[in-house]
Amino acid sequence: MSISALHKTEMKPKEYKSEVPVVWCPGCGHHGILNGIYRALSELGVDPNNMMSLSGIGCSSRTPYFIKSYKMHTLHGRAGAVATGAQLAQPDQLVMVTGGDGDGFSIGGGHMPHMARKNVNLTYVLYDNGIYGLTKGQYSPTSRPEMTAYTTPYGGPDEPMNPLLYMLTYGATYVAQGFAGKPKVCAELIKGALEHKGFSYVNIFSQCPTFNKIDTVQYYRDLVLEIPEDHDHSRLGKAIDLARGMENGKAPMGLLYKTDKPTLDEKLADIVAKVGGHKDYDLNKIVDLYRP
Numbered sequence: 135m136s137i138s139a140l141h142k143t144e145m146k147p148k149e150y151k152s153e154v155p156v157v158w159c160p161g162c163g164h165h166g167i168l169n170g171i172y173r174a175l176s177e178l179g180v181d182p183n184n185m186m187s188l189s190g191i192g193c194s195s196r197t198p199y200f201i202k203s204y205k206m207h208t209l210h211g212r213a214g215a216v217a218t219g220a221q222l223a224q225p226d227q228l229v230m231v232t233g234g235d236g237d238g239f240s241i242g243g244g245h246m247p248h249m250a251r252k253n254v255n256l257t258y259v260l261y262d263n264g265i266y267g268l269t270k271g272q273y274s275p276t277s278r279p280e281m282t283a284y285t286t287p288y289g290g291p292d293e294p295m296n297p298l299l300y301m302l303t304y305g306a307t308y309v310a311q312g313f314a315g316k317p318k319v320c321a322e323l324i325k326g327a328l329e330h331k332g333f334s335y336v337n338i339f340s341q342c343p344t345f346n347k348i349d350t351v352q353y354y355r356d357l358v359l360e361i362p363e364d365h366d367h368s369r370l371g372k373a374i375d376l377a378r379g380m381e382n383g384k385a386p387m388g389l390l391y392k393t394d395k396p397t398l399d400e401k402l403a404d405i406v407a408k409v410g411g412h413k414d415y416d417l418n419k420i421v422d423l424y425r426p
């Protein structure tokens with residue numbers, strides 16, 4: 135979304151807090167990410183009347199409750215699909231999805247590639263705590279094999295997936311990674327994502343002290359490595375090299391990749407112009423084309 139086009143306002147980070155109390159456990163990394171979101175919204179001066187915050191199901195998926203904006207708490211794993219529809223229906227709104235690794239990559243795994251390859255004009259912030267928190271600790275697609283949980287008391291049989299490689303290879307046009315213990319970095323990356331026109335994906339490591347006993351704050355501190363300042367984020371190959379750092383036990387932190395491509399709503403507007411001769415994109419006009 136081109137944020138400059140948004141009707142700006144001036145609000146302090148804490149003014150983006152809704153009246154709903156935050157119910158996450160003390161020490162949960164999700165608090166740091168939420169603070170990063172408040173800060174990013176304030177720095178950009180986003181008017182809550184011009185923003186939609188959507189989520190699936192999970193602790194992280196409770197985020198829209200805590201932000202002043204239009205919001206929708208959708209079905210488990212389906213936030214991306216609903217957000218795609220919402221963005222197409224209201225292309226002038228800023229659309230942000232928040233959710234967990236379980237919501238996004240287990241049950242929602244079938245939707246993630248399509249937001250990326252279609253370049254849907256929205257921001258997806260994934261709270262990556264390597265576990266299902268809300269349902270009290272089951273193995274997730276980003277869990278390390280040595281993590282023991284109720285469903286895997288002897289550790290897991292699978293290798294964790296690499297969300298950054300996944301998003302880069304499916305065509306996301308903004309890919310970044312942060313850590314909840316660094317809310318200022320999170321705010322910068324989320325700010326860049328919200329300003330970006332196209333599908334922006336921000337993976338943020340978030341400790342779950344209640345259920346994930348191995349991915350501690352210290353573990354993430356040792357894991358993340360700031361991306362060097364001279365990294366050329368316009369080069370996909372370089373971004374892929376950085377994303378593969380996980381194989382050597384180091385996770386890149388910062389902006390890996392950013393490029394400019396037409397978005398789904400722009401391409402649909404072109405099609406509407408070709409088919410119906412409409413100048414401006416309007417969902418009602420597309421629906422009219424198919425009315426008997």
Ligand SMILES: Cc1ncc(C[n+]2csc(CCOP(=O)(O)OP(=O)(O)O)c2C)c(N)n1
Nearest residue numbers: 191192193194210234235236237266267268
């Ligand atoms: C269709 C369906 N299947 C399963 C569930 C149970 N469920 C709720 S949240 C969740 C996973 C949450 O984990 P994650 O998305 O990683 O978020 P976190 O709670 O860790 O922030 C599951 C399996 C559900 N609500 N709906």
